[in-house]
Amino acid sequence: MIAFQGVSVVYPNGVTALRNLDLKIEKGDFLFLVGPTGSGKSTILKLIYREEVCTSGRIIVAGKEITGISRRQIPYLRRGIGVVFQDFKLLTRRTAWDNVAFALHVIGVGRTEVKRQTAKALDSVGLLHKADALPTELSAGEQQRVCIARAIVNNPVILVADEPTGNLDPDTSWDIVQLLSRINIKGTTVIMATHDRSIVDRMRKRVIALQNGRLVRDEDKGAYIGEL
Amino acid sequence: MSSRMRLGYFLSETASNLRYNGLMTLASIGTVTVSMLVLGAFLLFNLNLKSTINEVSSKTRVCLYLKAEASVAEVDALKRMIEGLDGVYKVDYVSVDKARERLKQDMSGQADLGRIVDTAPLPASLEIEMVDTSKVASLTSVIKGQPAIDEIHYGEDIITTLNMIRRIVQIGGLAAIIILCLVTAFVIANTIRLTVFARRKEIRIMQLVGATDWFINWPFIMEGIFHGLAGSLLAVGIAAAGYAWLVKNWPLTFIFPLAYNEQALLHISIALLAGGVLVGAFGSFSSVRKFLKALA
Structure with missing residues (x-):
């Protein structure tokens, strides 16, 4: 599904975000990216949806090499990838329904299909009854659910989540991860960058640990801090 | 969509x-x-x-003053030649008498000038009306040097x-x-x-x-x-x-x-x-x- 082959990212100011990373993620995987701030977790996610470009190496997403794709092809790549953010990035003047439907409108989906898919996505995150609420009228956990509904509304094959529980209390965080897990069970590959030790330890999924841009651990059913 | x-x-x-x-x-x-x-x-x-x-431009006429000694046949041949040139609408012959008549009309009301007009040595002329005034220059270059012509005048400066x-x-x-x-x-x-x-x-x-x-x-x-x-x-x-x-x-x-x-x-x-x-x-x-x- 996703492969990083000798990927390095060096910023123009000389800072190295990733060093010679080799990584393979299979279809249907649920994977945690862990490591201190600045270790390269977010960079990996941004490389997948082509917000950043690697300095060297190759990246393959859904069977397609994306390293050299043109600017014009980027939107089509992104239509297959859902993105969940720590700060939700919801449009505050639009209702929960509009925020989710927006993701379909802007890729040219027809009105009937927008209605059907938006209702389905909001239902799957348990928020169909709050479809008319503005983000400011929702709790942080509910806002994150809307963000997830927007990310999955066009049935992406990959879901990347950049610290989706960073702004949430432990119980709500656990609910959100359970929601991501349910999405994963339906076949979507989920990659989640996190600092939340308890969640990683409780889930016992694949864990990739990074430090200074290097992969230092890759464990199936791993923990936040590796077994010594 | x-x-x-x-x-x-x-x-x-x-x-x-x-x-x-x-x-x-x-x-x-x-x-x-x-x-x-x-x-x-x-x-x-x-x-x-x-x-x-x-x-x-439409009011611009090319005026050819004719030599006094030019014969009727020469003037007639010149008129026909000009009528055949590109950009020319009409050619009128203005005799000495007609020119004097016009001058008199222009000077009417100035009685003391009447005698001067009567004796003034006015030349006969050909007045050319143009369809296209941009052709004036080429027209004058063609007819310049014709033996019957004394002088060529047209509103060159203003155009x-x-x-x-x-x-x-x-x-x-x-x-x-x-x-x-x-x-x-x-x-x-x-x-x-x-x-x-x-x-x-x-x-x-x-x-x-x-x-x-x-x-x-x-x-x-x-x-x-x-x-x-x-x-x-x-x-x-x-x-x-x-x-x-x-x-x-x-x-x-x-x-x-x-x-x-x-x-x-x-x-x-x-x-x-x-x-x-x-x-x-x-x-x-x-x-x-x-x-x-x-x-x-």
């Missing part, structure tokens, strides 16, 4: 963009109006200058001067229009940039969920087109009302009456509207493109 629905989406986004920046929208429309008014004034001035040149004025106005006006259009595009680009900036979060999300650049661009380009169209419509309205007033109140004694050629005025209006729309589209497109490139 069908193209009709897509257009509906673009229009509603454009309307919402316009609401974001009410004051800047007005400033932008005002700038287009001023620029298009200057362009309109230039085009109207040019139209009048052209019509004046045509008017002067040359008017054509020179027209050329200067055209070059100067063109430069002014280019500068004005660039300034207008710059103001529109800045207004659109404000809207784009206000909606950057939305644009970012659009990019992340896979909207193409064109899909993101369209509402902003339509906003720019709206600024251009609204501004130029205002300019056309003001120019039309102002010009109609001038045509009505222009003193007829002043050189020539103002040109009122409906087709030419329609062309000027279309030029102003098209100019406004193009400047608006160009300004907004350059602004959004720069922004999207920086974000992608």
